[in-house]
Amino acid sequence: MPTHPSRRRFLKSGGALTLSFALPLQAASDEGLPGSLDKAPWLDAWIRVGADNRVTVFTGKAELGQGIKTALMQVAAHELRLDPGRMMLVSADTERTPDEGYTAGSHSMQDSGTALRHAAGQVRQLLYERAAARLKAPVDSLLLSNGVFRSRDGRRVSFAELVAGSDQHVRATAFLPASNPPAPGTPRYSGISLPRLDIPAKVAGGLIYVHDLRLPAMVHARVVRPPSQAAQLVGVDTSEVMRMPGVLEIVRDGRFLAVIADEEWRAVKAAAALARATRWEAPAALPGGRDIASIVRGLPGERQAVLARGTPGAAGKTLRATYTRPFQLHASIGPSCAVASLEEGRYTVWTHSQGVFPLRRALAEVLGAPEQAVHCIHMEGSGCYGHNGADDVAADAVLLARAFPGLPVRVQWMREEEHGWEPYGPAMVADVQATLGPDGMIADWQYEVWSQSHNTRPGKAGNLLAATHLARPFAPPAPKPIPQPEGSGDRNAVPYYLLPNARVVHRFQPQGVLRTSALRSLGAYCNVFAIESFMDELAQAARRDPVAFRLRHLADPRAIEAVRTAAAKFGWDAYKRKPGRGRGFAFARYKNLAAYCAVALEVEVALDTGFVRIVRADAAVDCGEVVSPDGVRNQIEGGIIQSSSWTLLEQVRFDAREVLGRDWAGYPILRFNQAPDKVAVHLLDRPGQPFLGTGEAAQGPAAAAIANAVADACGARVRDLPLDRARMRSFSL
The missing domain is CATH 3.30.365.10 (Aldehyde oxidase/xanthine dehydrogenase, molybdopterin binding domain)
Structure with missing residues (x-):
């Protein structure tokens, strides 16, 4: 899917009349654009003015509890001189926002914040120029406050009036326009601490976490995992479990085994019964009992020279030391969760993945479906801190939605699943x-x-846990290190x-x-x-x-x-x-x-x-x-x-x-x-x-x-x- 959808989709996806800018297209190349503008070089991929004079801000980055929604809104509000209360932010949605890859590596402000600063600044400048033409007044004589331009003689024109009837994109440039002096009394929106956008719903028990999503007629599922990575499924007797109250379906595909029920607690009880009815062969394949240093040094490795400066072997007092770090968990307080539905050949997935676009590619590969048939919508999860179980549980959910179409399927991992199966931080x-x-x-x-x-995040099906357990498994792609200067x-x-x-x-x-x-x-x-x-x-x-x-x-x-x-x-x-x-x-x-x-x-x-x-x-x-x-x-x-x-x-x-x-x-x-x-x-x-x-x-x-x-x-x-x-x-x- 392109990073700059059609105008029809822009108008449709906003939920209300949303207008772009009827201004000439720029001929600038996308190369060298700051931040994530190089991935989505159209201003209305980032900023859109509605007919109600409210502004919608779009980002491909996800709120993970780090407060990035608030900071990005402040960036746009500062450039547009618009009260954040008159703005709405849409984040990490494969049908509505730019593709900014993963929310990772402390890149949100560098990538999305920079893109929004330039996009909002250029939108402000374009609106200044249009307001000057409409009011027949010099640009530097206009005062802007809260979406309204005012001339010295009291005439005024709003953002919405300036874009009415427009439907063309404007290509961004690398230029950040200088700010005109703000109107007297205009508050600061950047460099100050504003109330977090994501906190009220969390405090009041509102719908913000994917765990709390409840859809009409939604069913619940649990997955029965192998006891270990190398375990093979020998046999399972499903007859007793299928007779349990509320059980709707048992899904088995290779080592992927799950139960779907009409209520969550019934799914939990059915999964426990299914686990008791399952026989596994679990070989001793792990180096238990050995110290971390010997385990890590014993693995085959590829030698990569990162730095070679000067001449080694200087004279003096030499010290040597070895330091070790064990395997570690993300240890998210709440286990991972996702909801998926399949209706009329189209999948919708609510997920707390850090990369909804790479996840969509991986899910499409697992399902054998075109990417356009998968819609991933980010919702917050309980903790993240990297590549935890969020993507894996999304794969569980879409596989079970495929097996049980027509109704939303909610998959909630259990604590033992999260600790036993999430990707660990390496020793x-x-x-x-x-x-x-x-x-x-x-x-x-x-x-x-x-x-x-x-660096084994999805983007490929083999990076998803369930995909490696199917009867026709997807092999994990060979991992590659992230090159310097970022490094892995x-x-x-x-x-x-x-x-x-x-x-x-x-x-x-x-x-x-x-x-x-x-x-x-x-x-x-x-x-x-x-x-x-x-x-x-x-x-x-x-x-x-x-x-x-x-x-x-x-x-x-x-x-x-x-x-x-x-x-x-x-x-x-x-x-x-x-x-x-x-x-x-x-x-x-x-x-x-x-x-x-x-x-x-x-x-x-x-x-x-x-x-x-x-x-x-x-x-x-x-x-x-x-x-x-x-x-x-x-x-x-x-x-x-x-x-x-x-x-x-x-x-x-x-x-x-x-x-x-x-x-x-x-x-x-x-x-x-x-x-x-x-x-x-x-x-x-x-x-x-x-x-x-x-x-x-x-x-x-x-x-x-x-x-x-x-x-x-x-x-x-x-x-x-x-x-x-x-x-x-x-x-x-």
Whole structure:
């Protein structure tokens, strides 16, 4: 489907009379357009003025709880000088919005925010010119407020009047028009914290989550999963289950087994009975009992040189260390859910996928249907943080809708499904070696990281769990690493420091132990943890303060300001030690091209119990121009909390046959008693500078700051994640 649908579809899909701009087409090339404008270069793919003088804003990005709807609305409101209450935002719908791929990698503001800023600015300029012609007044003499232009003599014309009768697209350009002076009293819509668009319905129990969607005559389904990845279905007796009250259908296709019932609880009971009536053969195919480092190093890998700078082998004091990260879950509080229906050969899917357009392609391939026959509509889910079970449950739903057409089919995963079958964050190993010269500076740096794929999102049928279990299964496509500078397992493997001689190698492992994919920040979490932990070890060897040591190796003024701000706000130089407590510091620029983030924090360690508690944290962040200060703070606060949970608690365990810990007891996450007493986020706003991705900037620095603080409190270093009670107790012995 094209990214700029026909005018008829535009008019039809808006639900009301929606008019475009009757202005000449531009001849500009789509290449070089800012943000996602290069994917959808028509202004009315992003901004449309209705006959009621209200404006609809469109984005291909999805609200995942990060507040992006609010920030994007603010961008458009700022450029159009229009009260957000007079605007509506439509997001991530394959029939209504631009195709912006995935909502991932902290790209929403960089891609969609930039596109909307330029689109709205150009729409504003076009309307200014049309208003000037209509009112026969100079452009610079007009005042714009809330969708109405006014001339000095009091005449006025509205947005809606200016586009009435128009039905042509206008191609965007790379030019962002300068703003005319706002009308007196015009409020600011950017750079301030406005109420979040998504919060009221969540607080009031409104319909916002896909889990809460209820459609007329909707039926409910549950899937019976194999006990392990390698398990084969030997046999199943469906006779008793089919006689259970409310059971409508049992669907079996290869290893894909599910039950459909008229009520949810009946579907749950029927699925449990069906599981008892099923026989599986589950071979011992997993390397249970082995440590993470040996498992990861034992996988075949493709050596990729990421950085080769200068000449290795400088003389001086050399230090070496190895850091590890286990397999980890997304651990969404609510399990994944989707609703699908098949009517008259057309599928509609309500999903909390991070990429409705790639998901549509994958679902169409599974179904053997044209893409135009699949309509994916994003609804929020409970947690996301990367490629969790959202796409897989959508595949379950469409397969069951195909088997039971005419009625909407709701599929709700159970907790054990989510923990046992979602794509995990990969286990990783990082080896680092550095040499300190006579001046105490890093003279040589060697870094090597091993990792499975962080990039198996759908786009192909084989990336969907159910598709691999069918009688005629779809094979997962060979995973490929994301190239630098973004990177995947090697994301942030290149330190953001002055290193005259440096080598960085990525050992990409296309085949692994468990199914893996994107978990928030990808490899940056482990790489920053390793690099910033090692920076502290080098600082200690050089007999330098950790913050001062980092500053000596930084050249970017914005990085230096972030480091100094976090240290100053924490009170680094005035810190007074207390028994059992320690301080830690870490810094990174996410992907070396997005937001700068420095974190200073204090921990309390009880070695007798192994309990680590974060006392307080200060973070400084520079994400370019800040549109929604509260939104940025929420992202950094949330990143620190989530990273704390990963760092102190989380790891996927498995034996020779299956994944263990399929409930919260077996896979604990951070509770309130380990959360920081206080998290302060200090924003370094850069008005006029490009938007820099923020959502994943805190993951790595928070992990390293915790590890460094624990080392400071205990006097020794723990290099293997997580720093849970068992590890800390054994460390203290």
